[in-house]
Amino acid sequence: MSKEQSFLDQARIRLLYYGFFLIFVALGALYLNVYFQNQKMLADTALFLMGSVAVLFKYLTWRPDWRSAAHALLIIGTLVNASLVYASMQTVNIITVQVIIIVIVFSYYMLGQQWGLMYSLLNTVPVLVFMIIEYNSGYIISIKPNKVDQSTIIISLFANFILLIFIHSHFYTAFLKNIRHLKNSSREQARLYSKMETAIEKAEKSAQAKSEFLSIMSHEIRTPLNAVIGMSNLLMMSNPRPDQRENLEILKFSANNLLAIVNDVLDFSKIESGKVVFENIRFNLVELMNNICGGQILKAEEKGLLFKLDVDSSLRDKVLFGDPTRITQIIFNLVSNAIKFTPQGNIWVRVTCVEDRHNTVTVNFSVRDTGIGIEKENLESIFEPFTQESLATTREYGGTGLGLAIVKRLLELQELQMTVNSTMGRGSEFSFHMEFPVSTEVLPVVVTAPETKQFSENPLACLRVLIAEDNMVNVMLMKKLLSKWSINPTIAENGERAVEFMQYGNFDIILMDLQMPVMNGFDAAKEIRKMADPKKSGIPIIALTASALFDIKEQVYEAGMNDYVSKPFKPDELLEKLNNYTLNKVG
Structure with a gap:
């Protein structure tokens, strides 16, 4: 027995162990009684049963397979019961009935309802058939039956009663223990559930x-x-x-x-918080790969590396559905790693169409380098967060060790796997397959048309810009940057002042910082959207945010702002936003 077993299984094992001893003693007494009465068949049956019980006891102590031992004992009991009725005694008496009751009780307790029902039928049906035969025509065979005297009946009944009492008493105790254990387990589960709820609440707060x-x-x-x-x-x-x-x-x-x-x-x-949502928008994979690798090619050339991008020509005219932002993140990290860990040699980025099924394509992305390589035993650990191949690698090349961890998590969230092949001193190759739905849209042929409208030398020169920003360094930076485009902005040191400026002035666009004293950017945007003048309430508002909150994009749009730029922003990005939202007005 082991602690892992249930109370009932432990009770079944004990029942067999001690039950074999009781059965052996009872059969020994019965054997002596019938032997001295010269009842050979009953004596042989008792002796056979004693031998069987001894073998089963030895088997149970050698290999604790209590189910097999219980089946074997019930099969032997069923056969012996049939032989007593049809051969040894050729009658149904109280001894036969008690044996049947013991078999039924034992089979249900030991093996459950299904086996209990089967062994019950195997013992009762033959006896009922015998009684019907004897009632109709009498039962006569060539074997002379043994007659049992009163002493044999007393010994049998006493042994059967002892066994029945032992079985019921043993299992009644086991059932009580099991019920108590279930009650205690229920209380413990309730206590653990309460602790778990507290832990979950703490985890959520954390x-x-x-x-x-x-x-x-x-x-x-x-x-x-x-x-x-x-x-x-x-x-x-x-x-x-x-x-x-x-x-x-x-x-x-x-x-x-x-x-x-x-x-x-x-x-x-x-990614770890599960806040990542994958988009499913149209994009052209060839253009995307050129954009991703454009800056990386310059970085590789600065290091003296030969960078080659090879995109399957069959993908050139296809419009795919997917998340170009996440693809960019994955490829960018892989290429950055390749350049970082390649002192000299080549970088190859290949995009191959593996399977084209008209409405879907399977694409293989591969990034190969001639870098330092990775030891085989470290191929798994490099994908763990904040981990690089070795401490020496971290010291020599730097970095957080998060690039490959981000790549792996992004692929796993899409149920994709990364394949890595690497040889120390010769380089590494990272590759994965990704399936994309294909749009039926046909890419338009770009025709360069002559410009029909000429803007002034600087179309943004007359743009009226309101900047809501509390940080003086950022204010100075914005002023200097906008002055490059001949823009003289108005500065509001907090959200409340921005609302006041909007009430008494006219502007074309607002650049709104989000975290400011007195009134933050969200509340200021909401106040501006409530203004009665439709020109003022509909003014384009671009949020300037350095926040890392995962739902910042949703918060910006919920507050009524049109777009956002993350700090630190690129001048070209800000200029593009200004053009997009104000060029029509200025033109």
């Missing part, structure tokens, strides 16, 4: 606190980064001397590295 902490830290880190990167961009736009440009490039490179680390941590946290 997750919320983590999300808020990430948002605050993101804002606090991104805000100075916005100034560093923004000022670097402004200085580089001012035609610096070659030595100054080199210093500015180093400054910008370091700031972008820090921003990449922050973004990796935020992306991984978002």
